[in-house]
Amino acid sequence: MNDLRRKTLLGAAALLLLKPFAALAAWHKEAFGAKSAPDALKSLGAANPAPSQDVVIEAPQIAENGAVVPIEITSNVKGTTSILVLIDKNPFPLAGKFDFSEGALPFVKLNVKMGETSDVRVVAEAGGRHYVATKEIKVTIGGCGG
Amino acid sequence: MRGAALLAVSLLAFPAAAQDAKKEIQRYQQMIGEGSPVELFELEGEALWKKPQGPKQVSLEKCDVGAGAGVLKGAYARLPRYFKDTDRVMDLETRLLHCMQTLQGRSAEEATKRVFGNEDRPSEMEYLSAYIAGQARGAAMSPGVDHPKEKQALELGRKLFFHRAGSWDFSCASCHGEEGKRIRMQDLPALANPRDARPVVATWPAYRVSNSQFKTMQWRINDCYRQMRMPEPIFASEATVALNLFLAATGKGEPYRGPGTKR
Amino acid sequence: MAGPMKMRATLAGGYTDVRVLMTHPMETGQRKDAEGKALPLHFIQNLTVKVNGKTVMEGQISQAVSRNPVFFFRLRGGAKGDKIEVSWLDNRGETNKTETAIA
Numbered sequence: 396m397n398d399l400r401r402k403t404l405l406g407a408a409a410l411l412l413l414k415p416f417a418a419l420a421a422w423h424k425e426a427f428g429a430k431s432a433p434d435a436l437k438s439l440g441a442a443n444p445a446p447s448q449d450v451v452i453e454a455p456q457i458a459e460n461g462a463v464v465p466i467e468i469t470s471n472v473k474g475t476t477s478i479l480v481l482i483d484k485n486p487f488p489l490a491g492k493f494d495f496s497e498g499a500l501p502f503v504k505l506n507v508k509m510g511e512t513s514d515v516r517v518v519a520e521a522g523g524r525h526y527v528a529t530k531e532i533k534v535t536i537g538g539c540g541g
Numbered sequence: 542m543r544g545a546a547l548l549a550v551s552l553l554a555f556p557a558a559a560q561d562a563k564k565e566i567q568r569y570q571q572m573i574g575e576g577s578p579v580e581l582f583e584l585e586g587e588a589l590w591k592k593p594q595g596p597k598q599v600s601l602e603k604c605d606v607g608a609g610a611g612v613l614k615g616a617y618a619r620l621p622r623y624f625k626d627t628d629r630v631m632d633l634e635t636r637l638l639h640c641m642q643t644l645q646g647r648s649a650e651e652a653t654k655r656v657f658g659n660e661d662r663p664s665e666m667e668y669l670s671a672y673i674a675g676q677a678r679g680a681a682m683s684p685g686v687d688h689p690k691e692k693q694a695l696e697l698g699r700k701l702f703f704h705r706a707g708s709w710d711f712s713c714a715s716c717h718g719e720e721g722k723r724i725r726m727q728d729l730p731a732l733a734n735p736r737d738a739r740p741v742v743a744t745w746p747a748y749r750v751s752n753s754q755f756k757t758m759q760w761r762i763n764d765c766y767r768q769m770r771m772p773e774p775i776f777a778s779e780a781t782v783a784l785n786l787f788l789a790a791t792g793k794g795e796p797y798r799g800p801g802t803k804r
Numbered sequence: 805m806a807g808p809m810k811m812r813a814t815l816a817g818g819y820t821d822v823r824v825l826m827t828h829p830m831e832t833g834q835r836k837d838a839e840g841k842a843l844p845l846h847f848i849q850n851l852t853v854k855v856n857g858k859t860v861m862e863g864q865i866s867q868a869v870s871r872n873p874v875f876f877f878r879l880r881g882g883a884k885g886d887k888i889e890v891s892w893l894d895n896r897g898e899t900n901k902t903e904t905a906i907a
Contacts, residue, residue: 420850420893427866455569457562459804460728463750463870465572483866486834490868497880498860499853500819506576506750506875508832508868535726581825625870660827660871675879753871 427489432481432516434491438526441479444518444525446507447472452517458509461534467504470519470526473502477520483529484513509534570803576731577673577802579748582663582755586672589665595645604640606633606673617677618797621694621786622685630685630694632785633673634666634759635777656776657760660753667755670746671800677757682742684789691786694779698787701780702733707771713784715769726804735791742792744801751804758785813879813888813906820882820906822853824875824890850893853877856886857893882906893900 422477429435436442453467469476475497481502490507501519514529561651590598605624606614621632627639641652658664685691705712714723717732730737746757756764760780766774774781807827814821826848833845851863861877879888884906891901 402892420852422849422864422895427864436835437757455572456565457569457726459566459569460751462753465576467571467572467876485868487866487868489866491863491865493861496859497859498855500878500880502861502876502878503574505865506573506874508830508870533823576825576876578827578872578874580810581827581872584808584810606876695830750870 406447414474415433423489423492426492428486429489430487433489434481435481436479436518439479439492441518441520441525444527445537447519447526447528450517450519450526450528452515452528454515454530456531457533457535461509461511461536463506464534465504465506465507465531466532467503467516468517470501470517470521472501472519472521472526474521475519477490478503478518479518479520480505480507481514481516481518482507482509484511485509548611562726563728573750574802576658577748578753579675579755579800581801582668582671582748583675583800584672585663586668586670586675589668590672593645595641595647597644597646599644599646601637601640601644604644606636606640613673613676615680617678617683618680620684621782621789623688623690626633628690629779630688630690630782630786632758632777632782633670634757635782637666637669637673638777645717651746657757657763658754663755663782665736666759667746667757670757671755674746674797674800677797680797682739682789682793682795682797684786684793686790686793694783694786695790697779698785698790699733700785702787708771709770711769711771713769732788733791735793738788738792739795740792742789743795743798744803747801747803749803755800758788806898809890809900809902811888811890811904812883813886813904814877815882815884815906818881820879820886820888822877822879822888822890824877826873826892828871828873828892828894830867830869830871830873831853845895848873848892848894851875852891853879854889854890854891855879855882857889858879865891893907 409498425438426435429438449471451469458464468505478493480491482490493503495501512533514531516529520528562612591602593600603611605617606616607622617633621630638652641647642649649714655664656666658667686695702713720731722729730741733796748755759776759781762784763774809826811824829846829849831843831846833842835843837843845867847867849863851860853861860879886906887903889901889903891899893899
């Protein structure tokens with residue numbers, strides 16, 4: 396076969412190997428292993444999200460303990476199919492990736508661990524574009540350790 | 542760590558900021574309460590309540606925990622109180638220990654071998670406390686305060702609360718004796734005042750998010766003594782029950798909110 | 805064996821509120837045991853939410869989610885009796901699931 400055809404076939408085969416199989420439980424090792432929020436977003440193809448007030452983060456400004464920090468996220472961006480949750484200062488910032496289809500609203504509330512005061516970064520994907528909002532949560536330690 | 546100290550200092554320098562901080566912390570407490578694993582502890586506790594155990598292979602279902610044999614609804618809110626069958630004032634865990642021995646035939650040694658658990662393996666007492674406390678949601682706190690032995694225990698509890706001892710000369714009142722005090726970002730309730738005691742007694746036992754453990758009142762008293770550098774109190778002892786009664790009586794009338802979720 | 809899991813699904817205005825409680829250590833691999841040895845990574849990686857057998861939400865999460873995770877989701881519409889199923893899969897291949905009908 397000619398050079399061009401071989402390259403095309405090899406390229407297609409490579410793509411097939413890299414594409415996550417929807418049937419199995421995929422877990423994005425690269426994104427979850429990224430040590431910075433920009434790196435995690437880049438590996439998810441969400442490198443340059445536009446700031447948007449339609450991505451709403453409800454969370455307390457102060458957490459009494461970093462072990463459990465409640466965060467409630469609503470995306471009012473029309474056609475949101477995915478929400479990413481990152482904690483900028485965590486050793487591995489990406490905490491969650493939630494993919495919604497017809498039957499679910501782009502909404503999630505979860506408890507995350509925060510190692511220190513940090514921005515929480517939420518990225519919504521809609522129509523192939525990305526939208527971001529951030530909120531700082533101060534992490535404190537209460538009590539006398541008892 | 543330093544960040545928390547700096548935050549505390551900076552917030553104190555500006556009273557308005559301190560009020561905002563208080564509001565945000567309340568919001569934190571409300572949000573973690575809405576999504577809490579507490580119900581899972583209640584589920585496990587229910588299973589243990591109904592499980593035949595011990596040499597007699599009997600469940601705890603006929604145990605009287607304050608509202609009559611086998612009656613759970615509202616029972617926790619009536620504790621501590623005097624029980625005729627033992628002729629003493631007892632709190633929840635003391636009563637459970639009693640039923641483990643009398644109903645199930647278990648030895649005191651076996652039943653108290655591991656009263657405080659951890660995040661990987663909570664103790665039987667912790668699960669049972671969660672379940673029974675949960676059954677009193679909405680009931681007004683009404684511990685026993687009229688019987689002569691209840692009056693005695695109440696007086697002992699009050700004395701113990703203010704009694705300074707140990708290498709640091711601390712009493713409960715050292716931390717919990719004055720209004721408006723705090724440790725780091727945590728407000729310290731002045732527990733001898735009904736206004737401060739009420740929300741406290743209405744939300745213990747509780748799930749602690751900082752260590753993912755379910756903590757009971759016997760543990761709370763035990764750990765306070767540890768923090769005061771005093772000898773470890775004996776589980777279900779007269780002293781611990783007296784202190785629990787003092788706290789519950791100071792907070793009486795408050796509708797019980799069920800096992801709490803705390804930092 | 806996986807610890808208890810519990811779910812509550814209630815109709816709200818035009819959507820269904822789902823709250824699910826899970827038991828899981830969500831071990832980060834950073835904590836050390838009494839001998840100073842790091843406790844190995846053990847955490848839920850995947851969540852699946854189904855309504856009447858059809859997948860409506862898939863989540864991938866990390867060890868940064870708190871121990872004994874609690875999640876809230878919202879389903880579009882919903883009717884009494886609709887069957888909701890939430891399942892999880894962790895990094896060791898262990899799984900658990902719970903089902904409930906909309907109240």
